[in-house]
Amino acid sequence: MGGICGTVGRGEPAWIHAMLDATAHRGASGRGATMLADAALGQLWGPDRPHATAIATSSDGRVRCVLGGSLFDTDVLRERLAARGRPVPPLDDAALVAELLAVEGEAALEHLDGAFALAAHDEQGVLLARDPLGERPLYYTRVDADTVLFASEIKAFYAHPAFTARPEHGSLAAVLVFSFIPGPRTMFEGVYELEPGCCVRLSPGQPPAEPRRFWQLREEVDPAWQDDEGARRLAELCASSVARRLPPAGPVVAFLSGGVDSSASVAFLAAQGVRPICFSAGFGVGQPNELGYARLVADHCRVEHRIIDVEPDDFLDLLPRIIWNLDDPLCDCITVPNYIMAAAAARESAVVFNGEGGDPLFGGPKNKFMILGEWYKAYGGYDRHQAYLASYHKAYDCFEELCTPELVARSGGTAALVELVAPYLDDPAMGSFLNRLMHVNIKLKGGQNILVKVDKMLAAHGVRSASPLFDRRLAELSLRMPPAAKRRGDVEKFAFKQAVAPLLPHAVVYRKKAGMGVPLNHWFRRTSLRGYAADVLGSARARERGYFRWAFVERLLEGEPPPNEVGRDRGGELLWMLLAIELWHRVFVDGGGRP
Amino acid sequence: MSDARPSAIPAAIPAAIPAAIPAAPLAAAVAAVSSDGAFWYTRRNLMYELCRAGAWPDPGPDPERAHACFAAALAEHEAGHGPLDRLIRPEHASPGLSPAELATVDLPADLFDYSVRRVVVLDRIDTCLLLVNNGFHRKLECAPVAFPGFPSHVWAMIEAQWAAGVSTTCFAVHDCSATGYAWLAGLREALRRHEAAELVHVGLSVPWAFRLRLPLRSTGQPVDPAVLSGPGRDFMPLLRAGSYAEFEELRPLQALRWIYRRTARGAEDVGFG
Numbered sequence: 123m124g125g126i127c128g129t130v131g132r133g134e135p136a137w138i139h140a141m142l143d144a145t146a147h148r149g150a151s152g153r154g155a156t157m158l159a160d161a162a163l164g165q166l167w168g169p170d171r172p173h174a175t176a177i178a179t180s181s182d183g184r185v186r187c188v189l190g191g192s193l194f195d196t197d198v199l200r201e202r203l204a205a206r207g208r209p210v211p212p213l214d215d216a217a218l219v220a221e222l223l224a225v226e227g228e229a230a231l232e233h234l235d236g237a238f239a240l241a242a243h244d245e246q247g248v249l250l251a252r253d254p255l256g257e258r259p260l261y262y263t264r265v266d267a268d269t270v271l272f273a274s275e276i277k278a279f280y281a282h283p284a285f286t287a288r289p290e291h292g293s294l295a296a297v298l299v300f301s302f303i304p305g306p307r308t309m310f311e312g313v314y315e316l317e318p319g320c321c322v323r324l325s326p327g328q329p330p331a332e333p334r335r336f337w338q339l340r341e342e343v344d345p346a347w348q349d350d351e352g353a354r355r356l357a358e359l360c361a362s363s364v365a366r367r368l369p370p371a372g373p374v375v376a377f378l379s380g381g382v383d384s385s386a387s388v389a390f391l392a393a394q395g396v397r398p399i400c401f402s403a404g405f406g407v408g409q410p411n412e413l414g415y416a417r418l419v420a421d422h423c424r425v426e427h428r429i430i431d432v433e434p435d436d437f438l439d440l441l442p443r444i445i446w447n448l449d450d451p452l453c454d455c456i457t458v459p460n461y462i463m464a465a466a467a468a469r470e471s472a473v474v475f476n477g478e479g480g481d482p483l484f485g486g487p488k489n490k491f492m493i494l495g496e497w498y499k500a501y502g503g504y505d506r507h508q509a510y511l512a513s514y515h516k517a518y519d520c521f522e523e524l525c526t527p528e529l530v531a532r533s534g535g536t537a538a539l540v541e542l543v544a545p546y547l548d549d550p551a552m553g554s555f556l557n558r559l560m561h562v563n564i565k566l567k568g569g570q571n572i573l574v575k576v577d578k579m580l581a582a583h584g585v586r587s588a589s590p591l592f593d594r595r596l597a598e599l600s601l602r603m604p605p606a607a608k609r610r611g612d613v614e615k616f617a618f619k620q621a622v623a624p625l626l627p628h629a630v631v632y633r634k635k636a637g638m639g640v641p642l643n644h645w646f647r648r649t650s651l652r653g654y655a656a657d658v659l660g661s662a663r664a665r666e667r668g669y670f671r672w673a674f675v676e677r678l679l680e681g682e683p684p685p686n687e688v689g690r691d692r693g694g695e696l697l698w699m700l701l702a703i704e705l706w707h708r709v710f711v712d713g714g715g716r717p
Numbered sequence: 718m719s720d721a722r723p724s725a726i727p728a729a730i731p732a733a734i735p736a737a738i739p740a741a742p743l744a745a746a747v748a749a750v751s752s753d754g755a756f757w758y759t760r761r762n763l764m765y766e767l768c769r770a771g772a773w774p775d776p777g778p779d780p781e782r783a784h785a786c787f788a789a790a791l792a793e794h795e796a797g798h799g800p801l802d803r804l805i806r807p808e809h810a811s812p813g814l815s816p817a818e819l820a821t822v823d824l825p826a827d828l829f830d831y832s833v834r835r836v837v838v839l840d841r842i843d844t845c846l847l848l849v850n851n852g853f854h855r856k857l858e859c860a861p862v863a864f865p866g867f868p869s870h871v872w873a874m875i876e877a878q879w880a881a882g883v884s885t886t887c888f889a890v891h892d893c894s895a896t897g898y899a900w901l902a903g904l905r906e907a908l909r910r911h912e913a914a915e916l917v918h919v920g921l922s923v924p925w926a927f928r929l930r931l932p933l934r935s936t937g938q939p940v941d942p943a944v945l946s947g948p949g950r951d952f953m954p955l956l957r958a959g960s961y962a963e964f965e966e967l968r969p970l971q972a973l974r975w976i977y978r979r980t981a982r983g984a985e986d987v988g989f990g
Contacts, residue, residue, distance in 0.1 A: 487858075490831075490833070490858050491854075491855045491856075491858070492855075493828060493831055494833065494854040494855060494858070494859075494860060495852070495854070495855050496824055496825075496828050497828065497829070497854075497860065497870075497871055497874075498849045498854065498861075498868070498871075499822055499824060500811055500814055500818070500822050500868075501810055501811075501846060501849050501850065501868070502757075502850055503757055503849065503850030503851060503852060504852070509852070509855060512852070512855065513855065515856075553825060553826060553827075554825060554826070554827040555824075555825035555827055555828050556827055556831075558825070605827040605830065606827070606830050609830075609831050611831065611832040611878065611881070611883050612831065612832045612833055612834050612883065634983075685752075686752050686755045686756070686970060688851070688853065688856055688970065688973040688974055688977055689856040689857055689977050689981070690856075690981070
């Protein structure tokens with residue numbers, strides 16, 4: 123966990139302190155603010171940073187640094203400094219970064235591994251950087267000609283008197299298609315997300331420079347890859363990835379869905395002698411769930427297992443607060459169980475492990491639709507970019523039926539989203555189509571949706587998220603694996619399953635993917651969520667925004683699927699997105715940033 | 718599998734069949750079968766839509782001839798008015814891609830290393846393309862193919878995975894007719910050679926035709942009993958007597974939904990995210 127915030131250019135102490143207040147949940151162990159001549163830097167930290175202070179300064183005094191989160195492999199970094207004649211005793215992570223930047227400049231960033239967002243002040247201004255995979259979020263905005271703000275959470279920007287939230291309509295189109303916002307934009311006009319593995323220069327009195335990638339995934343397939351040896355290496359790295367995220371002491375919690383990824387995370391913890399308390403979500407009597415598999419894993423690993431029921435009556439009142447904690451309307455309904463389980467987890471531990479990342483990193487099931495699409499490419503009806511947008515199975519297929527012509531025009535429609543994905547899907551540097559899909563999924567869906575939502579739902583309760591499968595070294599290893607080691611025939615995540623098979627019951631590893639089955643259709647048709655959604659979406663306030671065609675929304679509220687839906691009824695998923703979008707407006711636009 | 722190429726234009730169009738398709742009903746039929754431009758459709762989809770609207774004669778006892786006449790009239794219409802959007806044209810479809818052709822359409826090398834455990838086998842290239850062009854395989858993990866052999870590069874992959882022992886469920890979809898069930902028998906016979914292939918019959922039956930409100934027509938021509946030999950179903954006498962209902966009488970949206978519901982069980986659910 124942890125967080126940073128600050129101003130570049132004109133700044134007032136009151137602003138930085140208000141920014142720290144707005145994100146205080148990220149700093150269970152401490153916080154500090156420092157006013158400099160042309161910037162103000164703030165930092166919040168958790169128990170994983172016992173040596174943290176308000177700000178760290180390099181030994182030559184040139185670089186000052188704040189850091190939210192933490193670094194891995196700090197011993198390696200210290201050795202790196204020692205080799206350059208700068209022996210450094212064990213220090214806080216921010217101090218280490220300040221020292222490295224002072225010695226190596228921005229080139230040092232590519233050697234940083236961890237879950238972090240950082241700001242470093244030097245003679246050129248402030249350098250922002252975010253960890254390679256995006257475990258910790260970071261945003262910035264220029265509020266006036268003299269001031270740029272940055273923070274781990276957008277809500278901190280309300281601390282500045284000139285900040286006003288206005289919806290970014292292009293991002294609204296992205297939300298409807300992806301359920302999140304890939305790329306640098308956010309739902310707030312003029313507010314930018316620093317993408318994973320990127321850095322950006324902020325100089326006083328200047329607009330932010332173009333962000334620069336300091337870390338890039340490359341396809342370097344190992345021609346000598348052997349299945350058994352590869353699986354062994356993968357298992358070792360997974361174990362190490364878990365170990366590097368463990369707290370120095372104290373209990374650990376893990377979210378356990380019963381799928382292979384979260385089960386693997388628990389199994390690697392157990393294999394290291396850590397016995398996490400595992401939390402699973404249930405969605406009411408009679409609703410499909412994976413609790414049986416979760417229980418099987420818990421028994422197998424001999425860990426405590428608790429089930430938390432999540433039903434609409436338990437969370438309707440929480441929805442505005444959940445949206446507030448998310449900043450952007452991330453429309454994955456799994457945020458609700460994550461938020462509720464995080465509240466329970468916070469009573470047990472300051473760290474929660476999860477299994478996020480297994481699918482994007484190791485060739486999960488969503489790739490198959492694109493692969494099948496390519497098989498038939500010669501027969502028409504297929505465009506790679508559009509097919510990828512549609513593969514999220516959200517509102518792409520009904521975008522123009524759902525949205526008013528005004529919104530279609532203002533947002534640029536779905537065509538404007540193609541440029542976000544085309545560079546990945548057509549990347550000639552990646553020979554393998556599977557790797558292209560993995561690359562786009564890791565960068566966009568992973569770093570800008572999965573990791574962000576997990577970070578924020580847990581940080582809301584003062585808990586640090588640990589996503590060991592979303593690890594830089596694992597991502598690099600995955601791009602060294604031959605594609606057939608990731609998808610062997612029709613077996614997804616082949617190598618990963620081989621790696622975890624010795625640790626888990628066979629039925630858990632080799633069963634079909636079931637997805638996290640939040641019963642949205644049931645909730646919207648047969649529970650209190652139905653009335654709540656009708657009230658919110660049917661309100662004059664919502665309809666006056668002029669985004670959606672009421673007849674379409676009304677049809678969904680009446681329990682009918684989207685008109686041209688061929689497959690699974692996704693009416694509940696669409697309603698969830700519309701609800702999140704409307705609540706976002708109420709909280710951030712109408713309510714001035716208050717839940 | 719019936720010939721995908723348009724049937725030869727009949728030497729003389731029967732008097733009951735109009736020489737031209739009336740423009741206004743055609744436009745309405747196109748809008749209906751394509752759900753206002755959302756779906757691709759076959760010529761038969763269009764013909765049956767016009768039949769329902771009373772703008773084209775019922776195919777009656779000779780559906781193949783009726784289709785040929787309709788195709789000819791439609792070609793005439795398109796020659797004068799321009800090509801219809803989203804009309805499936807199997808005569809233009811490549812029978813399959815050779816390795817050399819794969820490279821020309823920018824298909825990355827690893828694409829054909831993967832396999833798929835679910836195949837939807839259709840009795841016509843038209844209906845196979847109905848699924849392909851409407852992206853059915855991107856909503857449900859399956860490979861649509863027509864038996865025998867279309868598209869050839871997909872068939873080659875599927876046969877390779879059978880040879881490698883990858884168990885594969887083959888959902889057979891066909892018309893409710895003697896021809897359709899004869900085709901099914903041929904498919905069953907062909908798959909018998911492949912231990913890894915499991916045939917699941919989801920074709921149009923007489924009870925399904927009734928449930929889908931499809932009229933059962935008759936050719937009036939009894940079928941050689943040998944064609945429909947083997948384990949009988951209680952409606953087989955109807956088919957032997959020449960009764961038929963065609964799958965393409967369903968509108969594309971209805972047809973795709975029907976196949977989805979009959980084939981989705983057991984498919985992986987990728988959840989929300």
